[in-house]
Amino acid sequence: MSKVLMKGNEAMALAAIKAGCEAFYGYPITPQNELPEYLSKHMPLYNRVFVQAESEIAAINMVYGAAGAGARVLTSSSSPGIALKQEGISYMAGSELPGVIINVMRGGPGLGGIQPSQADYKQITRGGGNGDYYLYSLAPETLQEAVDLIKESFDIADYFRNPVMIAVDGLIGQMMEPVDLDREVPKWDLKPKTWIADGNTKNRKKNVINSLYLDPQDLEDHNMKLKEKYDEMRANHQRYEFINMENAEIVIIAYGSVSRIARSAIEILSEKGIKCGILRPITIFPYPKKAFSKLPLTVKNLLVVEMSTGQMLDDVIISNERGLPISFFGRVGGIVPEVEEIVEKVLEIVGGEKHE
Amino acid sequence: MSKVLMKGNEAMALAAIKAGCEAFYGYPITPQNELPEYLSKHMPLYNRVFVQAESEIAAINMVYGAAGAGARVLTSSSSPGIALKQEGISYMAGSELPGVIINVMRGGPGLGGIQPSQADYKQITRGGGNGDYYLYSLAPETLQEAVDLIKESFDIADYFRNPVMIAVDGLIGQMMEPVDLDREVPKWDLKPKTWIADGNTKNRKKNVINSLYLDPQDLEDHNMKLKEKYDEMRANHQRYEFINMENAEIVIIAYGSVSRIARSAIEILSEKGIKCGILRPITIFPYPKKAFSKLPLTVKNLLVVEMSTGQMLDDVIISNERGLPISFFGRVGGIVPEVEEIVEKVLEIVGGEKHE
Amino acid sequence: MISEKVIIAGFGGQGVMLMGQLLSYTATAKDLNTLWFPSYGPETRGGTANCSITISESNVNSPVISTPDSIIIMNKPSLDKFQPKLKSGGHLFLNTSLVKDVVLREDVNVHNVDANDIAIELGNLKVANMVMLGAYLEVTKVFDAESVLKVLKKKFTGSKASLIEINKEALEAGKKAVL
Amino acid sequence: MISEKVIIAGFGGQGVMLMGQLLSYTATAKDLNTLWFPSYGPETRGGTANCSITISESNVNSPVISTPDSIIIMNKPSLDKFQPKLKSGGHLFLNTSLVKDVVLREDVNVHNVDANDIAIELGNLKVANMVMLGAYLEVTKVFDAESVLKVLKKKFTGSKASLIEINKEALEAGKKAVL
């Protein structure tokens, strides 16, 4: 099919429909409103469910319910709304329920602002809820990638029986780009959902969806089972992209929209004769640690660029087993780093003027 | 004054009263119920405020309100309840409001269990809410220390105009120990609260408590101001304790109750001729990174022990600039590591049988 | 090779977003790469608004435009904000119905269009944006007005179909304004 | 040097928590270090409950007791759970009113007390815990019963004051049971 020009939020909504999402539960918040608005119009056309919940908390608990009943289900929100969903997300992980959560990030903390941001990196990758759990977290950089990953994310969620977070910034939600909604995406090998509690026990034993284990040994066993899942994600499901990496002397590490700006920056840098590569994490959990061991030996410096005060730095430091010097450039509060700023920062580093 | 035997939750409550806490807003949850119960009885005796809120969310927002009006204010909860408070905590940090939050941690994720745990380390230290912010987070190991730190924490919160988190596990909440409630604690140099919005504008201009900055540049400036605060915490307010560190060949890193168990373990190890030290973080944010550079050169191994699947490991890896081998031992779900298990793990390491 | 970066800016309600989207729709119809990105001022209502449009035969990277090739300016605050960013030798399209007596850069090509006045003359103030767009297309030749009109016809269906004629006239009028 | 680690275990409602607290209160009154820690079974109601008490002249470290010096066992499930942990040569106090026909370790000192029966004889089943405590104190000599009683008097005020006498008798009876 040919490409259509769509707004990010609407394209993501349509991608979910294409993925067979049976139900959406959400609550309005800028800058993701076009997503539920689109679904409010289109889900009924497919005989699917759209419910505007009374709050983000209700929405995530509806997702929890529908997922427990075996449905493919989606919610979306933006930063403060995602903060409110933390208990519910922890419940989903604890009860091993699949589901897709889209966070169209805006500036914080508190009410913050409504402009694009990546200030929820830690909330997303470290688990803002209680207990030992993680979310498989994808951070697309273009609308096409967002669409493709969302289509795949429902499979991923079902495969791991774990919520999947789609982490995009307000730029991706608000921009329009031509996108092909029918591109093939990988199909995961899914087992039938024999564990669902949808009320229909005519031909099976009763099922229970639960995260309570009053006996500590049971709860430890359960935690160990979950940990295996996260270890499996870490071992075999890291995703990233290398851009212009051959013979790179410096590598920019950036995800989401910021990596696009970095792409423009390395073009300018290349004109100036500087070999700058990009390591673009596609999964931010599991973090693509493996990529660091594959960096060419020519790399002498790492530069992390984010729309936050440096939330990804922890992961870079942990992954940086070669001990390369790490610099950081970030803009926050809705300000998007400019191509020139990145270029300048790189020049500063390779010029040896300042290492952090 | 002589010591009194008190239950942890009650001692912490009384400590808050002694610190001049003017108001408590909270919601019942095991294993911290004795704390609000104690306050419901005793706050009115001091003409102070006790309100049982309708939910954890209401409670943290009441704290936000009272703090904005200039009061010294406390809330307490346990893991899932803390997850619900994340938006409110982010608001407090964003609006630069002081306040003390006690988390008596239990096993997770989801409803989990009601036994002691340290499974909220990441929720606490990485910010479960949206945006770039951190909480000054204290993790006492005894009731005496809990009492002393809580008394000081109100000053710390006021000093930084930032919420302070007291992170204890269910053990500390539930145990009884003799404790001296009137020990002197450090007094911080506090400025008058000229910024409060308590309604009384007879002799001053109006004040506004707010975290909204619609102009991205304003929001970036605000974020940078907050970052300075966190950088100041990191630079000058790390706290930790070295135990038995002289000539140690291996160091256990453990906080809260687990460090007490480690204390018992090193006694046994010392009998076996093994020099095992303990690095006990007292602040878990800011993480006591500085301690690592002060470890004696005799140290050959680090062993992290937690009641979680290893949530503190990130911080240890980041702090471990000397690149010492790091091992981990954890029990989860409410199971408390036993002294013998730790001893065995250390023996395994120093015996060279297994390094991670 | 087409490679155009344009910023369109004005008050909320002046139709700057639609103008930009039309460009991106037309690009998509021609199988070009394109990216449209909106930005609203800090004010909830009645503030300024702008959008950035990139049109390119190769991949579009940065969604933000630091140095636009052209800027279409519908009001005074937008001129102040974006004139400094315009690339040297770039095109500045100015709605001179609203922006008068201003200092303009010497190293850029300024195109004055009395867009509001022309639109009122055409019978609907709302098409001032299309007047500007007509001028822009005429000068930059990014697309011909025909292609844009084709897209417009696809988008304006039902009750809006009646508006196509006046929009067409507005595009024409804009073209003439810079002839 | 006093250094005692004891675990007291039984059904909820048998007063095992109070027994343990009394030991810790007495230790505190004597300016000793002590730590009391409760643990409830996975069942909400009517399940098993136990507490660990450490009493020491030096600092108390681990709040959990892996190898108790003594255990006071009020029911069968508690015996199964804690007998294996008791240190070799330690003391096992058994409420033989409820725990009968069981296999006991040979390397520990077993003290059988028909606590429920004795308590019923005294007129109140609820004091079975104090009977056990009396036996425990007599054997281990951690404290004299007087000191415990002093603490009890401080705690039992108002309407509860009338219960002091029967508690005293229970302590006595427990003492006699192991003489």
Added chain:
Amino acid sequence: MNNVEIVYKKSEGLTDKYLSYCPGCTHGIIHKLVAETLVELDLIDRTVGISSVGCSVLNYDFFTCDMQQAAHGRAPAVATGIKRVRPNSIVFTYQGDGDLASIGIAEAIHAAHRGENITIVFVNNAIYGMTGGQMAPTTLIGQKTTTSPNGRDAKTQGLPLKIAEMMATIPGATYIERVSVHNPSHVRKAKKALIKAFSIQMENKGFTLIEFISTCPVNWGMTPKDAVDWAVDNMIPYYPLGVYKDKTAGEEK
């Protein structure tokens, strides 16, 4: 010998697990009624129940139908999530007064507001049982709890909420009744209310809520029988029994 007729036996809607409730707690009676209703209406193998957070949290083990455990207060949202994707299943929540009237009041109101076709079994025992007896929004004036140690005081703690009355004002709600289980005849009436509620759900007629006056002998500090009597003497006067809303009877204009 005579033939025998079974007058009463344990419902097939209940598993063999021992209930986790304290001796004499009327939560158990309410469980029986729910189970019996589901069996009698032949719904048990098409039902999913939502366990909420409270003493009844473990009841996912007690009913023989599918069960899902919900976060504190969120059971109506969980039920909504399920019912919307599985409209042919029967969905009920079982919630205490702390769960529904306090932290979860928004979710209960909005399930009613949307007219969700679910049934809420609301157990009002005027206290937080599970957590050891704290004050609930339904705690009566003067009632002592661990967080109202001198008795609930209207001045600082307000007047108890009346859930059935409040929910009855919601235009989206179909059927609201308050019942009690303090003696066999009221147990029978209570069951009738449940049958009505689940029948309404079967017929897709919308939101139903049955409020049960229940006891908490342990935290009230009473014997089970005294607790039942206390409920009759103190709770029912403040929380009158009866039908508060019945759209199916055409009572609603």
Added chain:
Amino acid sequence: MNNVEIVYKKSEGLTDKYLSYCPGCTHGIIHKLVAETLVELDLIDRTVGISSVGCSVLNYDFFTCDMQQAAHGRAPAVATGIKRVRPNSIVFTYQGDGDLASIGIAEAIHAAHRGENITIVFVNNAIYGMTGGQMAPTTLIGQKTTTSPNGRDAKTQGLPLKIAEMMATIPGATYIERVSVHNPSHVRKAKKALIKAFSIQMENKGFTLIEFISTCPVNWGMTPKDAVDWAVDNMIPYYPLGVYKDKTAGEEK
């Protein structure tokens, strides 16, 4: 020449900042009334107002008293926090229908339940204005919004909530009235209601809530005057004006 008497001028309770509302939005009229009331009762320099999340989020800049901005729906909790520690201050919240009736209904109910001595100014414009016109719990049947594109449908989206009616059932609430600002005489009545509410608060008599029928010309897609007329023709019939509860009049037994 004649002497002049000032019939109307901008209230001293308002700052000189331009209001951020769309042209003709009645949020502005309600702001004036609140400001005038606080000035007339001589309360402005002992008041703290709570801005909620909605179009009125920026009103911390518009009133001349102290202001605190609250998270979406939580204004009554924030107000409780303040009032309890500063009982001599006057505390009010200003909340939209999305804020109060949807995400924040629990906080509103429980402030009333506890009988908090605060005043809620509740602005019901049947829509989420700020976020671009989504459906609110108060959106009327058939009303088109961005999330009810075919008009609100009772079957899937329920019947609109009636907040004043519901809050009036709460025993802890003191005064509840619904007013409108669609013409000068109703503006006068609305101000009377505010004066009553703040007077009750001054006298420590408890919880007061005034619901305002308001407009959203932009998201309703109407001129300001048409919007006012639409409110009169469509909202007021479903949301009748009047006093729903007045404990001070001894109406409450």
Added chain:
Amino acid sequence: MAKGRIIIDIERCKGCSLCISYCPVNILKLNETTTNIKGYTPLMSIDPDKCIGCGFCAVMCPDSVITVERFIKEAN
């Protein structure tokens, strides 16, 4: 002679005594001579012959301990 009889599932009984208050013929009490597996003193009937099979005890028992049978006189 008895009109009915009750069957007590002793291990389920929590000895709460609730049923006892509702028996119209007062034939129920706790059996203080024994405890069940959970440590409770279970219910017993002191005069089974008097049972009228009304079912009140069973209806009021929260733990579904009691099964009640009523004897039906044969038609002839």
Added chain:
Amino acid sequence: MAKGRIIIDIERCKGCSLCISYCPVNILKLNETTTNIKGYTPLMSIDPDKCIGCGFCAVMCPDSVITVERFIKEAN
């Protein structure tokens, strides 16, 4: 002669026309010949002499644009 007069703070006016509908003597309209600093077409009075100083326009103006004065006839 006018019984009152209105003073319009033109820069605050958003040209919403709301006030216009409430003037009993119909003397208000927007001044299409100008825009204020915010880009709005502000209010004007087309016949100030007819103003009765009723204040309706001011009361209904959401933006507190209008001040209304009423002239008081001197006693003699």
